[in-house]
Amino acid sequence: NAGVTQTPKFQVLKTGQSMTLQCAQDMNHNSMYWYRQDPGMGLRLIYYSASEGTTDKGEVPNGYNVSRLNKREFSLRLESAAPSQTSVYFCASSELFLGQSYGYTFGSGTRLTVV
Amino acid sequence: KQEVTQIPAALSVPEGENLVLNCSFTDSAIYNLQWFRQDPGKGLTSLLLIQSSQREQTSGRLNASLDKSSGRSTLYIAASQPGDSATYLCADPPHYGGSQGNLIFGKGTKLSVKP
Numbered sequence: 001n002a003g004v005t006q007t008p009k010f011q012v013l014k015t016g017q018s019m020t021l022q023c024a025q026d027m028n029h030n031s032m033y034w035y036r037q038d039p040g041m042g043l044r045l046i047y048y049s050a051s052e053g054t055t056d057k058g059e060v061p062n063g064y065n066v067s068r069l070n071k072r073e074f075s076l077r078l079e080s081a082a083p084s085q086t087s088v089y090f091c092a093s094s095e096l097f098l099g100q101s102y103g104y105t106f107g108s109g110t111r112l113t114v115v
Numbered sequence: 116k117q118e119v120t121q122i123p124a125a126l127s128v129p130e131g132e133n134l135v136l137n138c139s140f141t142d143s144a145i146y147n148l149q150w151f152r153q154d155p156g157k158g159l160t161s162l163l164l165i166q167s168s169q170r171e172q173t174s175g176r177l178n179a180s181l182d183k184s185s186g187r188s189t190l191y192i193a194a195s196q197p198g199d200s201a202t203y204l205c206a207d208p209p210h211y212g213g214s215q216g217n218l219i220f221g222k223g224t225k226l227s228v229k230p
Contacts, residue, residue, distance in 0.1 A: 102161075
């Protein structure tokens, strides 16, 4: 029972480099999310995908792009990394049915440092 | 806009005590509420999900209740153990008519249980 799997777990980037964070879930959930967590700021939503084929901006989307590759996979891309993107990134999934969200499951996180 | 507040921000108790963590929300049009725990440097682990038709949920030594009329949820931990030390977060999952896509988190209560 893997749940939500994120790769990589740790990454160090230089300013201006690009990278893609990968996320996959095996619970057949419709909805997937990317959050970042910073000290004192709590968890903030970057992008989400309510269902396969759709993506929407969250609270802090600038500097990021996402791809919902299929029902299982949702990737987050940093095109030109900046030190302000140093954070811990969490992927999550949930079932959304008739307007109600059921049971969020989170991945273990990616700790990203941009120098 | 839904706001979720958790009190206290931090709590330190001796082992064996029963304790209550509080979560309040501004928008009473809440369908369900989820409690998570986060260990330092780790991801979020779902503890309990109270669905709209329920008033409480129990899992082992944990009991969570939801009172929509007063805009409050409580997480009760019985006979606390050092292994319960973590940050506890409550969250309002998205639903149509609400802030769809955005799981609204409180800032959390950091619990320390002393042996």
